[in-house]
Amino acid sequence: MTDVRIVGAGMTSFGDHADRTGRSLFSDVARRALEDASLSSDAVDELFFSSFAGELSESQSHQAPLMASAAGVSAPATRVEAACASGGAAVRQAVTSIRAGVADVVLVGGAEKLTHLSTPDATDALSLAADERWETRIGTTFPGAYALMARAYLERFDADREDLAHVAVKNHANAVDNELAQYRNEIDVEDVLEAPIVSEPLGLYDSCPLTDGAAALVLASDDVVRSRDLSAPVEIAGIGQASDRLSLQERESLCETPATETAARRAYAASGIEPTDVDLAEVHDCFTIAEILAIEGLGFAEIGEGGRAARDGTTTATGTIPVNLSGGLKAKGHPVGATGVAQVVELVKLLTGVHANADAVPDSSVGLAHNAGGTVASAVVSVLEVVE
């Protein structure tokens, strides 16, 4: 089977780009990723674009051809959407396209614009990822849905709000040196516990922000890497996706995420990697509880024991498995459609030693990205491995 290498990566700063359009942000990251790959836009055989809320935030659907033009690419251009997992799902389609021999070089990226929306409009836009009929219509918001999951977790297991708070503290600390992160300020546990409650038990600092931003990758077959003598130290060794019922009420448990478990199992099987082989991970921490459920689903902690991982240092920068060294969605920011792509961009930089936080993970060779959609009705897990 064709091996898939990452030959280029680029992202904007995450934060407030209210004066930019999505296409303008994407143009930037496409150019950076192609420059990083030492490839011209002519080399691109296919483009996958991930976005979530463009219909409401920019009154724009059919964005893939628009992004192809913005990138100077003349190739089939397709949008992939899986709510907050859109980026991961787009990366997976890019990998599939190369493995099928449909494309040798794929540009995959996402962009999202959210900060210009009012809070009610942003809440409406994000609610599109929940089940309109059985959740949104009766008033469920995304913070509300994750609060239900957090409440269930705290009631079922030996964990408390302070455990959640440590996730936010860790991710803010990680973002301090990441010049592309939205929030580069350290916070402490008291800040989190004393912040306004958004949806009990989740407070303001348990929640990721609204973010504008874009990220892109250039992927290529190993044949192209050889024939063009490209620098491509990292491969996507395995990628898995899974889905679950969209509404929480239809799940067996509110505090387990079988889609993450299944996606991870598929990615591990495809790559021959086991959880204990993973050196660092970027996981989907849209809320603090989400990171805890993610590391349990990924096999980095037993079910019910992930709550203490940030608090006891397991997942901090100096821990055995640093999680969200970029700052995560919590502090780096969460431009929805770009997030899953940006996780891979950050991992490549960390694994190749060009990230501000790379010193925390010297000699690392295996990174994992975990991207979730909705309340983990979609999950995509990628295993990255240094091969050169």
Add this chain to the structure above:
Amino acid sequence: MTDVRIVGAGMTSFGDHADRTGRSLFSDVARRALEDASLSSDAVDELFFSSFAGELSESQSHQAPLMASAAGVSAPATRVEAACASGGAAVRQAVTSIRAGVADVVLVGGAEKLTHLSTPDATDALSLAADERWETRIGTTFPGAYALMARAYLERFDADREDLAHVAVKNHANAVDNELAQYRNEIDVEDVLEAPIVSEPLGLYDSCPLTDGAAALVLASDDVVRSRDLSAPVEIAGIGQASDRLSLQERESLCETPATETAARRAYAASGIEPTDVDLAEVHDCFTIAEILAIEGLGFAEIGEGGRAARDGTTTATGTIPVNLSGGLKAKGHPVGATGVAQVVELVKLLTGVHANADAVPDSSVGLAHNAGGTVASAVVSVLEVVE
């Protein structure tokens, strides 16, 4: 390379399903397609779902996991969106997934709900497929954009409104016996010419209707077809996609569609089929002018000569290359995200002799589906071939 067979197909009637949800319509077609394939939902390795306007029409994004549940499928579920070409693009991803060895059996389908929208709301929803910044914002609607293309065509070539009218007359005639079509009434050229003008030179009968509906296919690798002894007389011999600049103003010509030409070239090359080998085609006739541009782009007529094809009988049911025997988008209806899938469903029925209009094309072995997004900023062309 793995051959991709069509093992099951299903669609709803197209028309007014205002009392149904998208998920309910999809549940019907998924069940029908799986029954047709003699496969249970457990056999599905992957699901691709195509929809366009769900965010505005049902306040629902992240529809793929919802549709997986509706179909009883537990598999990675991904939404593909390319405006009105969403269905074709989803079929292409399904084919790619099988060719990559990612999946052996794929359920691919689309659903759309439009008839419950007011005309202004439907116009807004459809406008999402145009360039918000350079088209929609200044008042361009889809009928307006296609009217520009029609005007350019009529001015440049020896063609008139009567040529356009014959496309509508032909497609209405074809729909009469298609029990799933939205409009099964014959019309004549005078009806078209005397109908209210929507956007000059296009009148009401030059335009496809708003439609609710769903369609689904089950695709499988030839290995699975053999090992499970499935009935699979039709293969997808080649499929090609291409993109163009989103806004009309950025194109070199208003009355040529290079995305169709490129997608067709790719599909022909992949299948070893030439335009003269094609026995029948379903093409994207959202407006009468669109069918004319399509048959020229596909190589069934020279540039500038497609205008007379319906009028002189070339593309009628008894012509040398019957086009839109189903009734096309014009008369069968156009539930946007489902359309590209439905084209393939209709072709399979026509090629295997189970369609009401199959008598028009006895002994046919090659069918072509052409699905376009926006003003053909996206195009997908599939070549189907009878192999058993």
